[in-house]
Amino acid sequence: MTAAAALPRPLGAYARWRRTGDLVFIAGVSARLPSGEIDGVLREGDGVRHDVAAQTRRVLQTIDALVQEAGGAGLADCVDMQAFLVRAEDFATFNAAYGAFFPGEAPTRTTVVVRALPHPDMVVEIKAVACVPVASSQ
């Protein structure tokens, strides 16, 4: 399976990524799977629990694949991230899951808490900017 086939489709009229010069802009990514299901959603009886660590890992794996689709190496090319959380109390868990992906130099990052994301089962979304020199992506 190619990386492109394993990626979720956009939910609307936007590109998953766009390049301008050496910069690749990655549209906001959630834990949505190519099947349309959302990772990290645990149904328990009548209730539902959202695993922010699982969602964060899935989001970063998807960003990694998108950077590769754009011709880059993956997450290591990311220079900036903006993260959106639905619950401020998820920050520590989110931060730990996120940090495991960047043991060395990390991108700049801004995290904000929002009232809601496009689907009620999404608790984290991240958008990214990667630097992928044109010469290295051809």
Ligand SMILES: O=C(O)C/C=C/C(=O)C(=O)O
């Ligand atoms: O791709 C996702 O699952 C996240 C969705 C984002 C949007 O639809 C959007 O930011 O407009």
